[in-house]
Amino acid sequence: RNPLADPSLMGVSQGATLTVTVFLLFTVYIFNPGSNTVAELPIAWLPPAGMAGGLAAGGIIYLMAFRLDLSPLRITLCGIAIGAVLHALAIGLIAGWGSARIEIILEWLSGSLYARTWDHAIFLLPFTIAGLIILPLIYRPLVLLQFDSAVARSFGLSYRKQFSLALLVSCALAASAVGAVGPIVFVGLMVPHLARFLAGRHFPLVLPLTVVLGAAIVTLADLIGRLVGHAEEVPIGVVTAIVGVPVLLTLLRKAA
Template identity: 35%
Template structure:
C-alpha cells in the first residue's frame, strides 16, 4: 500500500514545485523589459494601490500576455500527451505532425478574407483554427491508416510532417498577393510570435482548457491501454475507435485554440510529456498533470526570453522554443 502511494505523493511534490517555479517566473517576467513593475511595487499594484503606470503595465500589458502564453503552453502540452498516447509514438507533437499548420491555414484564410478586422472575431478564431486543424487531422489519419494493421504510428508522423510542409507552402502562396500589413501579421504568426496579448484572448482560450482537461484526465486509463497495443485495450473493454476519435478531437481542439492566439509554435507538445514521463513515470494519470504545468512554464520562459532578447519587437517565442526543441526532436528521432 505504501509503495502504491509513493508515486502519487512524488507527483504531488513535483506539481507543487512547478507551480512555485511558474509563479517565480511570472514575478521575474514582470520586472524585465521596457515596460516593467519593480518588485517592491508588485504587491501594492496587485492590491489596487499602485500608480496608474504600474497598474496599466501590470493589468493591460504584462499579465494578459503571461496568462495567454501559460494557457497556450498548457494546451499544447496536453495535446502532445494525447497524441503520443493515441498514436503510440513519442515523437508526436501538434506542431510537427501538421495540426498547427492546419490551424494556421484556417486562421490565414480567415484573416485574409474576413470582411472585418480579426480583433472583432477574437472568440471565433479558435473555432476557425479548430476546423482547419480538424480537416488536416482527418486527412493525416486517413493517409496513415491501414485496414490490416490499423493506424501506423511512424507513417502518421511522416505523413504529418509532409502535410505541415505542404500547408505552410499554401500559406506562403496565399500571402504573396496581399498587402504588406497582412503579410507582416501572417509571417509573424508563422514564426510563433505571441500576438493575442489582451484579456479577450485569455477568455477565448480558457473554456477549451476548462472543458477538455477534465475529460482527458478522466480518459487517462484509456490512454494507458491505447499506448500499449490494440489487443490489450480491447481485452480491457476499451471502445478503441470511439475513445481514439474523441481523444484526437480533444487534442486537435487544444492545439488549435492555442496556436490561434500564439502563432505556429511547435515542440512544446513534444518536450513537456517527455520531461514529465522522466520525472514521474509512464502512467498517464501521473505524468499528464505534470506535463501540463511544464508546457505552460516552457512557453512562458520562451516568450520572456524572446521579448527581451532583441529590440524593438523581440524574438518570437516559437523561434526560442525551436532552438531547444529541434535538436531534442532529432535526438529522439535517432534514438527511435
C-alpha cells in the same frame, strides 16, 4: 505509442495556420478594407477558425490511420507531408494576397504572445476548460492506448472509439491555442517527454505535469525572447525551435 507525436509534425498546427491565414486575409478585405491591424479584426473567431483547420487536418490523419492501418511512425511521416502542403498553401496565400498585412501575418505565423491580452485568454477558456474536464475521464483509455491495439482490446477497450476521442480532444486543445497565439513549434514535442522523465513510473502524474510544464516553458520562452530582443521581441516560436531541434534529433535517433 508515438514519441514524435506533435501538433506541428502531425499537420494539426499547419491546418490551423491555413484557416487562420485565410481568416486574417479575407475578413480584413471584407469587413475592414482600410485596416492594417489585427486589433480591429474579430479576434473571438481566431480560436474557432484555428480549431476548424486543426480538426480537419486531424481528421485526415484519422482516416489514413485506420484505412491504411499505418504504424505510429508512418502516421507521423504522413502528417509531415500533409503539414508541408498546408503550410505551402498558407504561404502562397500570403504571397498572393498579403499586401501590407504580410508583417502582421508573419508575426502571427512565428508564434508569439505579443499584444495578447486577457481577452484572448477568455476566448480560449471554454476550449481549455472542456479539454481539461475530459482528460481525467479518458485517463484509463489513454493508459491502455499505450499498448498495441490487440492488447488494448483484450482489456475490453473500444479501441477506435477511444482513439478517436483522444485525437479529438488533443486536436481541439492544440488547434484552439494555435488560433490564439500562432503555431509555437516543438512545445508539444518537448513537454510530454520531460513530464514522463519527471514522473518516472508514476503515470498519473504525466498529464498534470504536462499542463504545468507547457505553461511554464511557453512563459520562459516568452521571457527569453523579450530579454534577448530588447525593444524588438523575439517570437516564442523562434526560441522553442532553437531548443526543440536538438530534442527532435535525439528522439529520432532513439526511434531509429
